[in-house]
Each structure stands twice: as structure tokens, then as C-alpha cells.
Amino acid sequence: MPSEISFARGVPSLDIVDVEGLRDAAVRAFANDPAGVTAYGTSIGYPPLRAWIAERHGVEPERVLVTNGSLQADAFLFDHLVRAGDEVVVESPTYDRTLLSLRNRGAHVRAVELELDGIDTSALGRLLAEGAKPTLAHVIPNFQNPAGYTLSADKRKQLVALAREHEFIVLEDDPYGELRFSGEPMPTMVSIDPDHVVYASSFTKTVCPGVRVGYLIGPKDLIAAIVKLATNTYISPNMVSEGLVYEFCIAGALEHSIEVVRTALAERARTLTDALRSELPEAKFVAPEGGYFLWVTLPEGANVAALAEAAAQRSVIFVKGTDFMLDGGDNALRLAYSGVTVAEIREGVARLADAWRSLS
Amino acid sequence: MPSEISFARGVPSLDIVDVEGLRDAAVRAFANDPAGVTAYGTSIGYPPLRAWIAERHGVEPERVLVTNGSLQADAFLFDHLVRAGDEVVVESPTYDRTLLSLRNRGAHVRAVELELDGIDTSALGRLLAEGAKPTLAHVIPNFQNPAGYTLSADKRKQLVALAREHEFIVLEDDPYGELRFSGEPMPTMVSIDPDHVVYASSFTKTVCPGVRVGYLIGPKDLIAAIVKLATNTYISPNMVSEGLVYEFCIAGALEHSIEVVRTALAERARTLTDALRSELPEAKFVAPEGGYFLWVTLPEGANVAALAEAAAQRSVIFVKGTDFMLDGGDNALRLAYSGVTVAEIREGVARLADAWRSLS
Numbered sequence: 001m002p003s004e005i006s007f008a009r010g011v012p013s014l015d016i017v018d019v020e021g022l023r024d025a026a027v028r029a030f031a032n033d034p035a036g037v038t039a040y041g042t043s044i045g046y047p048p049l050r051a052w053i054a055e056r057h058g059v060e061p062e063r064v065l066v067t068n069g070s071l072q073a074d075a076f077l078f079d080h081l082v083r084a085g086d087e088v089v090v091e092s093p094t095y096d097r098t099l100l101s102l103r104n105r106g107a108h109v110r111a112v113e114l115e116l117d118g119i120d121t122s123a124l125g126r127l128l129a130e131g132a133k134p135t136l137a138h139v140i141p142n143f144q145n146p147a148g149y150t151l152s153a154d155k156r157k158q159l160v161a162l163a164r165e166h167e168f169i170v171l172e173d174d175p176y177g178e179l180r181f182s183g184e185p186m187p188t189m190v191s192i193d194p195d196h197v198v199y200a201s202s203f204t205k206t207v208c209p210g211v212r213v214g215y216l217i218g219p220k221d222l223i224a225a226i227v228k229l230a231t232n233t234y235i236s237p238n239m240v241s242e243g244l245v246y247e248f249c250i251a252g253a254l255e256h257s258i259e260v261v262r263t264a265l266a267e268r269a270r271t272l273t274d275a276l277r278s279e280l281p282e283a284k285f286v287a288p289e290g291g292y293f294l295w296v297t298l299p300e301g302a303n304v305a306a307l308a309e310a311a312a313q314r315s316v317i318f319v320k321g322t323d324f325m326l327d328g329g330d331n332a333l334r335l336a337y338s339g340v341t342v343a344e345i346r347e348g349v350a351r352l353a354d355a356w357r358s359l360s
Numbered sequence: 361m362p363s364e365i366s367f368a369r370g371v372p373s374l375d376i377v378d379v380e381g382l383r384d385a386a387v388r389a390f391a392n393d394p395a396g397v398t399a400y401g402t403s404i405g406y407p408p409l410r411a412w413i414a415e416r417h418g419v420e421p422e423r424v425l426v427t428n429g430s431l432q433a434d435a436f437l438f439d440h441l442v443r444a445g446d447e448v449v450v451e452s453p454t455y456d457r458t459l460l461s462l463r464n465r466g467a468h469v470r471a472v473e474l475e476l477d478g479i480d481t482s483a484l485g486r487l488l489a490e491g492a493k494p495t496l497a498h499v500i501p502n503f504q505n506p507a508g509y510t511l512s513a514d515k516r517k518q519l520v521a522l523a524r525e526h527e528f529i530v531l532e533d534d535p536y537g538e539l540r541f542s543g544e545p546m547p548t549m550v551s552i553d554p555d556h557v558v559y560a561s562s563f564t565k566t567v568c569p570g571v572r573v574g575y576l577i578g579p580k581d582l583i584a585a586i587v588k589l590a591t592n593t594y595i596s597p598n599m600v601s602e603g604l605v606y607e608f609c610i611a612g613a614l615e616h617s618i619e620v621v622r623t624a625l626a627e628r629a630r631t632l633t634d635a636l637r638s639e640l641p642e643a644k645f646v647a648p649e650g651g652y653f654l655w656v657t658l659p660e661g662a663n664v665a666a667l668a669e670a671a672a673q674r675s676v677i678f679v680k681g682t683d684f685m686l687d688g689g690d691n692a693l694r695l696a697y698s699g700v701t702v703a704e705i706r707e708g709v710a711r712l713a714d715a716w717r718s719l720s
Contacts (some may be wrong), residue, residue, distance in 0.1 A: 036570075240382075
């Protein structure tokens with residue numbers, strides 16, 4: 001068997017993680033604030049990091065909660081807002097862990113089609129007009145997981161207007177926003193309507209996953225309610241790790257890291273799309289402008305489950321489209337290019353094309 | 361106002377935290393396993409730390425789950441085992457956060473008196489004979505929070521026998537076990553009956569709170585079920601922090617740290633009990649053999665709420681006994697001596713005695 005090439009998991013490869021910068025930030029954290037990083041701290045997160053995030057987003061610190069990764073932040077928000085039977089809008093396809101988390105809470109998940117420019121706001125409008133009363137709409141606005149698509153500026157305004165009119169909260173789940181490598185940045189929805197949008201992001205894609213630092217930005221009363229949940233769950237999040245991230249950020253290492261990651265992702269995305277065009281012309285996709293993922297659609301009737309098996313026999317793995325949808329996705333797959341080198345991408349696509357041909 | 365002296369919170373003072381050892385461990389973690397500490401890792405925790413904990417406790421790694429602090433570990437266990445209406449046995453008094461966490465889940469909390477040698481197992485036996493069907497009994501066996509008492513060897517056997525006969529799980533919540541400064545260590549209950557006991561501990565009291573690393577040891581199938589909850593909640597706990605704790609442990613810094621903490625706590629406990637005997641002879645207590653806390657009982661009818669106010673006017677704070685009990689505790693208080701120096705203890709007790717005299 002050749003060595004495994006994984007397009008499966010949305011993780012950065014080690015070569016784009018600034019390990020020395022992290023080590024140096026840890027040393028500074030213990031030197032500059034030994035009491036702050038070794039104590040329990042507070043449930044809102046390491047206060048200097050909270051203040052830094054608030055300033056970066058131009059909001060008051062009381063609107064920010066720093067957590068052990070952004071999935072934990074989402075879980076707190078769901079615990080606070082979503083009861084069994086509540087309607088929750090998601091994109092189709094969407095992040096599999098969000099789907100699972102909502103279904104585990106007994107939410108009535110309403111999937112709305114994701115178009116090339118983001119969630120179909122007209123379809124959502126019709127759903128609402130027909131009487132749907134969601135408490136929450138979960139949207140990944142930039143370089144969506146799994147599709148790689150980005151919500152247009154117009155649709156951002158439309159979505160926020162619907163939230164205001166029908167009184168639901170938009171969870172603007174934005175871990176990839178900083179990873180744009182082409183095109184123009186879009187305004188965040190939380191900046192358009194701070195009362196109806198809760199913004200979530202993390203340092204997983206800009207620093208590294210192992211620090212497990214994420215955050216929420218939302219209305220003060222909602223953040224205050226979630227702070228209580230956080231206190232009762234873990235007293236406080238990780239102070240050592242948040243102190244380290246803070247030192248990493250203020251030293252400028254974050255901006256450098258983002259630049260390294262963007263450059264690498266741009267090259268990997270280009271390599272992947274070029275290789276697919278030449279090796280597997282049946283694959284349809286939209287080249288992403290940032291982020292980790294490429295969503296590939298094969299011709300109607302294609303058996304992606306069989307393709308996954310044939311690919312695995314060639315030591316290539318990916319995630320099937322069906323994992324990201326309540327229904328459908330049978331002829332789609334997600335390729336993550338964040339954790340593979342350019343050489344691995346070329347070799348991986350060659351093997352994938354070989355697997356595809358073996359099925360016909 | 362004189363400067364505040366806090367007997368309120370069970371936290372270590374900075375002088376007994378090995379900040380340099382932590383910094384050096386962080387540097388080694390990034391040098392020795394950059395891929396392991398910067399990646400997501402796994403929901404079971406940093407695998408080398410999990411293996412180290414398993415070996416220290418003489419159990420298989422599959423029985424260990426490492427979490428973001430032990431309160432989070434307890435929360436997972438409660439999420440898995442406790443449904444609204446379920447009976448759960450607690451000690452009276454007990455840790456206020458545990459009480460809150462169980463009540464928030466709608467548990468039917470059955471408080472059983474804590475005696476000088478631990479929970480009243482005879483009273484628990486009667487409760488069970490009368491038809492109580494708890495799913496769980498929460499017990500802090502060593503240097504209990506808030507009382508400082510320790511469960512006797514005989515009662516450990518009795519409690520485990522009751523758990524086996526009546527088919528409930530004992531949560532052996534043991535953050536203080538390593539902090540014994542006099543007397544003989546007792547066997548853990550999980551070593552007596554690995555099938556009916558889930559053991560929880562953390563590095564908060566032996567390394568520092570800011571690392572937020574705790575763990576559970578339990579039956580393999582129960583740990584496997586909780587691993588799923590952990591994955592769905594945060595993907596994985598903090599790898600950077602767990603890598604750091606692992607390096608701290610294997611370098612021998614943990615044993616050194618425990619020795620420093622024990623020595624300091626012994627001196628602080630002795631200073632506190634000596635000062636109370638000479639300054640506030642109405643205070644009754646049992647001198648602890650380890651841990652952070654001294655439980656003080658004042659004469660029947662004493663108004664501890666008023667004492668707390670009078671003490672606060674003198675910049676001394678503590679937690680009232682009522683916070684740790686469903687009923688009673690009106691004439692009791694908890695003094696934490698972990699976060700105060702010997703000089704602060706002497707001054708604090710003098711002020712507390714002055715506050716007491718001001719009420720009569």
C-alpha cells in the first residue's frame with residue numbers, strides 16, 4: 001500500500017504552524033503574567049485576550065466570551081437557546097458536527113439550500129412566510145465547510161433583515177474568515193446587526209488547533225447568560241493556553257501566521273483545482289477564494305460511496321457528501337486541502353482519478 | 361480599610377506554584393512533540409498524559425479520560441448518568457458547585473450527614489433500605505471540601521459494598537488526595553471496586569489551576585460513552601496544556617511541586633488552628649490531615665451571616681456554611697488556608713475574632 005493521503009479532515013499541516021512562535025509566546029506568558037496564567041482566572045476567558053479580541057472586532061469586551069475552542073462556544077449557545085422541538089435553520093450541506101449537535105438536542109432542523117453565493121435567502125424567506133419559527137439560523141459565511149462557498153454581501157443584509165423581522169438569532173460561524181487568499185473581504189453580519197447575530201470564531205485555523213481557543217461575540221445579556229453556563233461547566237477556560245495566544249497575538253506572530261497559512265492554502269487550492277481539471281474532468285466545483293475545502297460534484301448517479309471505497313484501496317481518503325446533509329449529497333464529496341502538501345495533492349488526485357475510472 | 365485577607369476561595373497562592381517548572385515544561389512540550397501538542401489531538405486527551413495517569417493509578421489507559429479540569433469531567437459524568445428526577449446522594453456539607461450542578465439537572469438530591477470520619481454510611485444504608493434508588497453517590501474522600509474530613513478505610517469498604525448491592529455508581533471526587541501532610545494514606549475506592557466507582561482528580565492542586573487539566577477513571581464502557589460526549593462538546597481538550605503537564609510530570613517537577621505544596625499547607629493549617637485556639641476559643645474544628653480547608657463550627661445560635669458582614673468590614677472574607685448544605689450550616693463557616701501566607705492567617709484570625717466579639 002502507498003502511504004495514506006488524507007483529504008478528509010480540515011486540519012492544518014504542521015509546516016504551516018509557527019511552533020517556535022508558540023513556544024516563545026508560552027515563555028513570555030509565564031514571565032509577564034505568572035499569576036494570571038496559573039490561576040483559575042475567570043469564566044469569561046483570560047481578560048487581556050478578551051480585550052484584544054474585542055478591540056480587533058471593534059466591540060465592547062462585555063460582548064465577548066472566550067472558550068475552549070469554538071465548538072464549545074456553539075454548545076453553550078445551543079444549551080442556552082435551543083430546546084427540544086425548536087426549529088433551527090442550517091445550510092445544506094453544512095458542518096457535520098453542527099448537524100449532530102443540533103439533532104442530539106432534539107432540534108427540528110430545517111435545511112435550506114446553500115447556493116454558490118451562500119444560503120438561499122429567498123427559500124428561507126418562503127419558509128418563514130409559511131410559518132416556520134426558528135430560534136436560530138446557523139450560517140458559515142466565509143469559505144463554508146464543506147462547500148467552500150461564501151455568502152454574498154447582499155445576502156448578508158437579507159439574512160439579517162429576516163432575523164430582525166422574524167426575531168431569531170443568526171449564529172455567524174466564522175472560523176475561516178481570515179483565510180481569504182483572493183477576492184474582497186465581506187462585512188460580518190454581527191457588524192450589520194449586533195442584536196440579532198452571535199459571531200463565533202477561533203484561533204484553530206490561524207494559530208493551531210491544539211491551543212483550543214475560540215470565542216463568541218453577542219449581545220451583552222446573552223453573553224452574560226452564557227458566562228453562567230461556562231462557570232457551572234468548567235469554572236474557567238484554559239488560562240495557560242489563552243495567555244499564550246494573547247502573547248502570540250500582540251507580538252505580531254498572528255499576522256505572520258495568517259500570511260503563511262493564506263499563502264500555503266492558495267497554492268494548495270490552485271494545485272487541487274488544476275489537478276482535478278486535468279485528471280478528473282467529470283468533477284465540477286467552484287474554486288474557493290479562501291479556507292480549507294473544495295466541494296466536488298460528480299455526474300448525477302455517480303456512486304460516491306463506491307468511490308470512497310475504491311479510493312481507500314489506493315490509500316486516499318475524503319468525506320462523502322452525504323455526511324453533511326440530512327438528504328441528498330450522494331454524488332458529492334468534500335476535499336480538504338489544508339493538511340496536504342502540493343506533492344501529496346497531485347499524487348492524491350491521480351489516485352482518486354484512478355479510483356473513479358475503476359468504477360466505470 | 362486594611363488590605364483584604366481571603367479565606368474564601370480554595371486556590372493556591374502563587375508562591376507555591378512552580379512557574380519556572382511550568383515554563384520549562386512548555387518549552388519541552390513544543391520541542392519534543394510539536395505535532396502532538398499543536399494538533400486537535402483526540403477527545404480522550406493527550407495520549408502520553410493519559411498513559412502516564414493510567415500507570416500512576418495502575419489501570420489500563422482505556423479506563424482514563426483526560427478533560428479540561430475535573431468539574432468538566434463531573435459535568436460529562438452527570439450528563440451521562442443523571443436524568444431529571446434521578447436520586448443522587450451527596451455529603452452534607454458538600455462542594456457548592458457540585459450541589460448546583462446536580463440541582464441544575466433536576467436531580468433529586470439526597471444529603472447524607474458527613475461525620476468526622478466521612479459520610480454516615482449507616483444513615484445511607486437506612487436510606488437505601490427505605491427504598492432510595494440513587495444512580496450516583498458523590499463523595500469527596502480526602503480532606504473534604506468544605507469540611508476537611510477524611511473518609512475512614514472501613515467506611516470506604518462499606519460505601520463500595522452498598523454501591524454494589526444497590527447498583528449505583530460512587531463518584532470518588534479526589535482533587536486533594538495527594539496533599540496529605542499528616543497521618544496515613546487510605547486506599548482509593550476505585551481500587552476496591554473498579555466496576556462501581558468512577559474516580560475523578562485533577563492537576564489543579566498539584567500543578568496549578570490555570571492548566572485546567574482533570575481526569576476520570578472508570579469502567580471502560582462508561583469512559584467510552586463519555587468520550588463521545590467529549591467529542592461532541594469540544595472535539596478534544598487542550599493539547600498544549602496537557603502536553604505541558606505531561607512534561608512537568610515526567611521530569612519529576614510534579615513530585616517536587618507536591619512536596620512544596622504539602623509543606624506549605626501543613627504550616628498554614630497549623631498556624632490557622634493555633635491562632636483560632638488562642639484568639640477565638642469558641643470555634644470548634646477538627647485539625648485537617650491535608651488539603652485546603654478547615655470547617656469551623658461556632659456555638660449553637662451563632663449568626664454566621666452577621667459574622668461574615670462584620671468580617672468583611674474588617675477586610676476578611678470566608679464562605680458561610682449554608683452555601684454547602686441544602687439545610688442547616690447556619691453556625692458554620694469554611695476557612696480556606698491554601699491561598700494565604702502564615703502572616704496573613706495570623707492577622708486574618710485576629711480580625712475575625714474581633715468581628716466575632718463585635719457581635720456579642
